[in-house]
Amino acid sequence: MRYMSTRGQVRNLSFKQAVLMGLADDGGLLLPESIPTLTPGDIAAFSKLAYPELALQILSRFVGDIPSADLKDLIDRSYASFTHPEVTPVVHKDGVFILELFHGPTLAFKDVALQLLGNLFEYLLKERGEKMNILGATSGDTGSAAIYGLRGKANINIFILHPKGRVSPIQELQMTTVVDPNVFNLAIEGTFDDGQAIVKEIFGDLEFKSRHALGAINSINWARVLAQVVYYFYAFGQVQKQTGCKQVNFSVPTGNFGDIFAGYIARRMGLPIHKLILATNENNILARFVRDGDYSISAVVETLSPSMDIQLASNFERYLFYLYEGDCSRVCQAMESFRTSGRLEFSGAEKEQVGNDFLALSVDKPATLTTIGDFHTLTGYILDPHTAVGVKAAQQLSDGTVPVICLATAHPAKFGDAVQEAIGQIPPVPASLQGIENRPKRCEVVAATSAVIKGYVTEHAR
Secondary structure (H helix, E strand, O other), rough: OOOOEEEOOOOOOOOHHHHHHOOOOOOOOEEOOOOOOHHHHHHHOOOOOOHHHHHHHHHHOOOOOHHHHHHHHHHHHOOOOOOOOOOOOEEOOOOOEEEOOOOOOOOEOOOHHHHHHHHHHHHHHHHHOOOOEEEEOOOOOHHHHHHHHOOOOOEEEEEEEEEEOOOOOHHHHHHHOOOOOOOHHHHHHEOOHHHHHHHHHHHHOOHHHHHHOOOOOOOOOOHHHHHHHHHHHHHHHHHHHHHHOOOOOEEOOOOOOHHHHHHHHHHHHHOOEEEEEEOOOOHHHHHHHHHOOOOOOOOOOOOHHHOOOOOOOOOOOHHHHHOOOOOOOHHHHHHHHHHHHHEEEOOOHHHHHHHHEEEEEEEHHHHHHHHHHHHHHOOOOOOOHHHHHHHHHHHHHHOOOOOOEEOOOOOOHHHHHHHHHOOOOOOOOOHHHHOOHHHOOOOOEEEEOOOHHHHHHHHHHO
């Protein structure tokens, strides 16, 4: 399996090279040159596998340069840190199936990919005798999951930018209470989109990237998306065993387009997904794109689901590559147009294709709170606000002809204030969060400019 950039100037990379490069050197995003296809027999066999075994089957089709025994060890060690024996269990509540993705160390779906990516980085650096400096931006969950995946790892420093005052208190504490010497938390005076733009700009400086051996943990790194493909297959297998269904819908709360893009890849591989339901909060650039073909920037709104408070979806370019039928020159033109104008236009045929690929709904604060409250009253189950956005979209957009699986992207205890507002009580606090407010903290507040971040990385890089 070889990898190429959406912009066409970087090609013929191995999986190892793709992981270490992160953002392609031409500014694009890396994708496999072809997507492996699976037979119905393959998919049926997958439903009998435990999660780590399934992950090995899926990843092996994309990873040609890591020995199978080593890949198995990386996978096994990554998911041994999860507290549920199924890793990503599925529960059935009020007519929807909930795929619980919050049983990792930081209680969020990002752990599924970042525990693996942290081990991959350590493995590859040891093999090469090299060091790396990881630079990433977070809207909340990526940062803590990346930090927990890389804390204490040999030959790696990690620098995480988060928007000051725009993540939940628990999300902030999960990052700032990790005081390992290789971890650097930077609270930028701006939004997540500002942080993400800084990271992309710095990665675009190829001399700086090379000099400091920069690596990426945001979902611009293909390994992040690949690891998330696995739980779509796992969830389908579990629901099929319960219902005998031939197809399912998935409802995915998303702001950066990475999680739902993993589902899109799963469907291209042959997973029988009827519809991918894209659920956003008031920051609805993706929902507007799916419904109306309107991909245009507006101001970031602070919401109850801060991990989706995003207007610049970094994985969107990967979908554009397929929408434009692999035409790299069109992708380049589109991204340059978007950079200068803040919007993209689509033809009637392209809008029709998008409508075939996705359904979408934007869910506001009142609807989020109502969904959390009603779901708890009916089932006793507590949704976090991001998952509630996905559940609301599933309830409104599914027609009942096939089962719908909602991705539960975070534990409700990470957003206790929103949950309390919705149901009148604070959700139970897992052991990993108890007393977190009393732990030592380390964080620096910095200006949201690439010059400041470059200076900080230069000073502290390995």
